[in-house]
Amino acid sequence: MxxxxxxxxxxxxxxxxxxxxxxxxxxxxxxxxxxxHVMHDRDVILTELFQDEKLAIEWAKVYGDRLRGRGxxxxxxxxxxxx
Numbered sequence: 001m002x003x004x005x006x007x008x009x010x011x012x013x014x015x016x017x018x019x020x021x022x023x024x025x026x027x028x029x030x031x032x033x034x035x036x037h038v039m040h041d042r043d044v045i046l047t048e049l050f051q052d053e054k055l056a057i058e059w060a061k062v063y064g065d066r067l068r069g070r071g072x073x074x075x076x077x078x079x080x081x082x083x
Contacts, residue, residue: 010037013057014064016072023072025060029053036060 007026013036015024021040028035034056038046050056068074 013060015075016064016067017075018072022075023067025064027053027056027060029056038063 009030010026013025024039026037033049036048036056037044
């Protein structure tokens, strides 16, 4: 998964893969409300809004853990997280 699909101001919280599908979680914390986008490849499949960054990050962690419990795994050597 390349980093070039991440919009400016977004921070990648996690990237997961199952078979050939990538899902990633992006945090937009520069504005209020804070937004979390879950993306399936390049399509936004879920957007959640939060009043602060801490709540957004906690929600994203729980959501990612739930996917891991359903067979998704962390993308190895994930260069997108460096952003």
